[in-house]
Structures are given as C-alpha cells and as structure tokens.
C-alpha cells in the first residue's frame with residue numbers, strides 16, 4: 138500500500154520543496170508539540186512528576202526497538218551515532234588481532250570510520266576500505282572484498298545499508314551472512330535507513346546497530362539508539378551514571394549502555410512521538426511512497442542529461458545525481474533561492490524526499506534544476 142503525502146502534518150510552506158531528509162528532517166507538528174510540552178515541564182518542574190520522564194524513555198526505547206525488529210531489552214538510548222558506534226568499538230573483543238582485517242566502504246561517514254580506522258591502526262590490523270565501484274554495485278564489491286583470496290582474516294565489518302552520499306544500496310541481506318560466515322563481528326550504522334527502508338536485526342544479526350532520531354524517524358537532534366545483540370550486553374558504557382548503573386549495579390540488557398542525562402524531558406517525548414508516527418505508517422508504505430518520488434525525480438534528471446544509478450542499485454529514498462562535468466559552483470544556493478532544498482555530498486547532488494514531499498515538489502525541483510543549469 139502506498140502512503141499519500143503527509144504534508145498536512147508538517148509546517149512547510151507551499152513554495153518550499155524540502156528534499157533534504159537525509160540531512161535534517163523538519164518536525165511534524167505533533168513532535169514539535171511534544172517538545173514544547175517538554176520545555177514547559179522544565180520551566181515549571183514542580184508541576185510535573187519527574188518519574189514520567191522514565192516512562193518516556195521506555196516508550197521511546199520500545200518504539201525504536203519496534204522499527205528495527207528488536208526486543209526492547211536490546212536497545213540503549215545514546216546521544217549520537219558516534220556515541221553508539223564508540224560504545225560498540227569499546228565492547229567488541231579488542232584489540233583487533235594484529236594482522237586481522239577491519240572492513241568498511243570508501244568515504245564512510247566519520248562517525249563510523251574514524252574510531253575503527255584508529256583502532257585498526259593501533260592494533261596493527263588492516264583497514265580494508267572497499268573502493269567505490271565504477272558501476273555502483275557496492276553489494277558485489279563488498280562481497281568480493283570479504284571473500285578476496287589471501288586477504289587477512291576478517292575481524293569486523295562496519296557497514297551501512299546504503300551509501301549516505303548518494304543512496305547507493307549496500308545490500309546487508311546478502312552481505313551480513315557472508316560477514317558471519319567469515320566469523321567476523323558486524324557493526325551497522327543504520328542512520329540513513331531506519332524509517333525509510335526495512336531494517337531488521339533478526340535478518341542481519343548485527344553485533345551492534347545505531348541510528349539517530351533527527352533524520353528519517355522525524356525526531357529531535359542529540360538522540361540516538363543503539364541495538365546491542367544479547368551476547369554483547371556485558372560490556373562497558375562510555376559513561377557510567379545513575380541510570381545505567383542504578384545502585385552501582387549495571388542495568389539489565391542493553392540499558393547498561395544508556396547515556397548520561399538520559400531522562401531528557403524534551404527530546405524523549407519528541408523521539409517517541411516521531412517514532413510512533415513512522416511506525417503507524419509502516420516502513421513498507423513509506424518506502425513505496427518515497428520510491429515513487431525518487432523514481433520521478435530520477436526520470437526528470439535523466440531527461441536533463443543527468444545520470445542516476447540503475448533503479449535496482451538505488452535506495453528508495455535517496456537519489457544521488459552526478460552532474461556531468463561535476464557539481465556546478467553555486468548550484469545548491471541557486472536551488473535554495475528557488476525554494477528547493479537538496480545537498481552537495483562529495484560532489485553528488487543528493488535529493489532525499491520524505492513523507493512531507495509532494496509530486497509538486499518534484500516538479501519544482503526539475504524546473505529549478507533546469508533553470509540553474511541553463512537548460513530550461
């Protein structure tokens with residue numbers, strides 16, 4: 138079932154085509170209201186029992202778990218993806234064995250690559266960085282890298298279900314079993330996936346998987362979730378505090394990795410409201426809707442002579458356009474001046490609609506792009 142546009146739930150003027158969900162999503166009105174109510178409780182603390190904030194933490198945790206097919210016991214509340222990935226890095230069997238391999242893709246997001254590159258270098262392990270394949274087929278490239286004859290044994294693979302810069306699919310349904318068969322740990326950054334395409338920890342069986350709330354699940358900045366597989370729940374959090382070590386004991390399950398000052402009266406109700414809204418639509422319906430929009434955007438771009446990846450290699454919600462000759466200087470600004478918002482990521486024009494987007498936004502994008510490139 139395809140979802141109709143949900144623009145009525147947002148506060149977006151008709152002349153704004155915001156196609157930058159992969160960067161920073163606008164808030165649905167209900168999420169904003171949840172945050173405003175939170176600000177009021179902090180303004181007048183005597184009027185609201187603080188115990189309610191623990192309820193919000195558990196509600197947000199449950200909603201996050203539901204979107205990734207996890208048990209609520211296996212999800213920690215952290216402050217950023219880098220916090221989650223840092224927690225994973227602290228708790229996988231380390232140091233990486235000297236002469237082993239850490240595998241990631243080229244141009245990975247710093248919140249994933251920095252810590253693992255540093256740990257690999259420190260341990261004398263090989264940082265095996267899979268180069269961007271010319272044909273855009275990351276799945277094949279990563280599978281070949283895992284199985285490369287003579288390569289050092291794989292200790293850990295740090296992967297994403299799609300490349301953040303251009304939406305190229307990295308199919309973890311096919312890659313995760315190969316990582317497991319190699320006896321390696323799997324760390325997943327699902328930032329650009331949760332809420333817009335299927336993410337299921339039962340299928341991928343990652344050791345750890347992290348995602349934030351401020352993009353595809355329509356929540357606040359400064360909040361993220363970390364799934365920790367049951368056999369990874371005896372490690373150390375990055376910070377030790379009264380919520381993850383109540384009474385000095387570690388909290389059960391993944392809660393032992395919860396962040397300090399977890400019970401945020403503003404962010405948690407916002408996060409829970411956004412996550413529950415996304416869950417109410419269902420990922421499959423969101424995915425179908427966004428696929429129809431990016432298909433339309435891709436066709437329009439191709440009509441302007443701008444290639445896109447083949448449909449089977451691109452994610453439903455992020456379209457990367459490589460303009461022949463490179464990104465023209467001032468293009469993003471020219472689009473913004475026409476009320477069209479997209480991003481330059483690594484020289485790619487990244488267009489990423491979410492549920493607020495309408496077909497009219499695609500038309501506005503095509504017209505503004507044609508004008509900016511002098512092709513109208």
Ligand SMILES: Cc1ncc(COP(=O)(O)O)c(C=O)c1O
Pocket residue numbers: 159160216217218219220246248297301326328329349361
């Ligand atoms: C792939 C990916 N991972 C992570 C993040 C955010 O990381 P953090 O929460 O550490 O700022 C982004 C933000 O754009 C991203 O695109």
